[in-house]
Amino acid sequence: MAEIDDTVRAFVPGPRVERAPLGIGRLSGLSFAVKDLFDVAGVLTTYGNPDWARTHPPAIATAPAVLQLLQAGASMAGKTKTQELAYGLSGENIWHGTPINPRAPDRFPGGSSCGSAAAVAGSLVDFALGSDTGGSVRIPASYCGLFGFRPTHGAVSLAGACPLAPSFDTCGWFTRSASLLAEVGEVLLSGPRHGADGPLLRVEEPWVNAQPDVAEALRPALEKLEQIRGRAVGVRMAPEGLDSFFDHFRTVQAEEAWASLGPWVDVTRPRFGPGIAERFAAAKAMDPAVAARGRAFRRVLQSRIRPLLDGGAVFVYPTSPCAAPLLTATPAEQDAVRQATIGVTAIAGFCGLPEVTLPVGAVGGAPVGLSLVAGHGHDRALLALACDAAAVLGLTL
Numbered sequence: 001m002a003e004i005d006d007t008v009r010a011f012v013p014g015p016r017v018e019r020a021p022l023g024i025g026r027l028s029g030l031s032f033a034v035k036d037l038f039d040v041a042g043v044l045t046t047y048g049n050p051d052w053a054r055t056h057p058p059a060i061a062t063a064p065a066v067l068q069l070l071q072a073g074a075s076m077a078g079k080t081k082t083q084e085l086a087y088g089l090s091g092e093n094i095w096h097g098t099p100i101n102p103r104a105p106d107r108f109p110g111g112s113s114c115g116s117a118a119a120v121a122g123s124l125v126d127f128a129l130g131s132d133t134g135g136s137v138r139i140p141a142s143y144c145g146l147f148g149f150r151p152t153h154g155a156v157s158l159a160g161a162c163p164l165a166p167s168f169d170t171c172g173w174f175t176r177s178a179s180l181l182a183e184v185g186e187v188l189l190s191g192p193r194h195g196a197d198g199p200l201l202r203v204e205e206p207w208v209n210a211q212p213d214v215a216e217a218l219r220p221a222l223e224k225l226e227q228i229r230g231r232a233v234g235v236r237m238a239p240e241g242l243d244s245f246f247d248h249f250r251t252v253q254a255e256e257a258w259a260s261l262g263p264w265v266d267v268t269r270p271r272f273g274p275g276i277a278e279r280f281a282a283a284k285a286m287d288p289a290v291a292a293r294g295r296a297f298r299r300v301l302q303s304r305i306r307p308l309l310d311g312g313a314v315f316v317y318p319t320s321p322c323a324a325p326l327l328t329a330t331p332a333e334q335d336a337v338r339q340a341t342i343g344v345t346a347i348a349g350f351c352g353l354p355e356v357t358l359p360v361g362a363v364g365g366a367p368v369g370l371s372l373v374a375g376h377g378h379d380r381a382l383l384a385l386a387c388d389a390a391a392v393l394g395l396t397l
Helices: 050-054 064-071 114-121 138-144 178-188 204-209 212-229 242-268 276-284 288-310 331-351 379-393
Strands: 031-035 075-080 127-132 147-150 170-175 200-203 233-235 314-318 355-363 366-373
Touching: 031 114, 064 075, 064 127, 064 178, 075 114, 114 127, 114 138, 114 170, 127 178, 138 147, 138 170, 138 331, 138 355, 138 366, 147 178, 147 379, 170 178, 178 379, 200 204, 200 212, 204 242, 204 314, 204 331, 212 314, 212 355, 212 366, 212 379, 242 276, 242 288, 242 331, 288 331, 314 331, 331 366, 355 379, 366 379
Parallel strands: 031 075, 031 127, 200 233, 200 314
Antiparallel strands: 127 170, 147 170, 147 355, 314 366, 355 366
16 A cells, blocks of 8 residues: 655554455545544544543444445545544544644644545545534535535444434545545445435525625635526525524534433543533533423424425535634634534534535635535435536536
């Protein structure tokens, strides 16, 4: 396997975990990396935290999603850094070191699939697996100028992957081209190819929520997409406000995070980096009645949004309201970004919908992405649309 100079510090410290292909297929000749919450047989899954690594044995089996890629002919080049227990959006990890954002080295790479995004953006591998609960594929893809895909919830197996909030957790991936994004989808996704040939729906709240320079940087891409799909129809989907989306998402995610990881946290009393201990403390203290209101809100939102997209319509809006925060951003500034961001990522998250982000713009030299969201189960059609969009926008096919 080719030598890799990890100049962007994407891989987990120590010897790289490499695996040869297990077959010949559509991914032959390509290399990929795997976020260090997916199991690889015989290897310790650290989940970004030294105490997790200390209290867990090496994996007995390899996660099915990783096996599928190896069986399709790709070679695995290593395991990539993750923000601790996947509970964050900045990409910071004080134990393994924060990966460098290759497209904006003075800014965070985005989390929690930070290492996977850095590895692809730094051209260390052709594509990489990540996980996305509250935006951890979509946001680092936007921050690092990549194509990123979050599938329909449950469309790709998460067996052999560490959980955070299972009703939101998904297995996603990063590439530098739209065609490879779709090729990986052909390996990992199954089922019929539903259509995504309906109108573009411009969801107004995320456009208003975005910083003005971000909205302006993305508007030319939207106008070009309108040339092939017709004029986008403006819709309002969040009369409660995106802050309400964040509040409800946060409560449901916290309840599930504590159910998944709380027993280990209580017994182990692990050391955590900035912000992580506070999130778990809040999760432990979460009032079940508050979380129940969040789950009820999810049901209302699904009944509002899913039927609108079932016929093939596609949402379009900014992936993130801002470019990646500077590495010098204060904790308060990072929290403000997290709240504004999750208010948007929760749209697809609550509804279990597939979302692709396209690297179409930049603000002050830092990348910003444009998202397309399709109906439940319309993953392969959405990936095909991403290829069409890339051709029209002059992006890498």
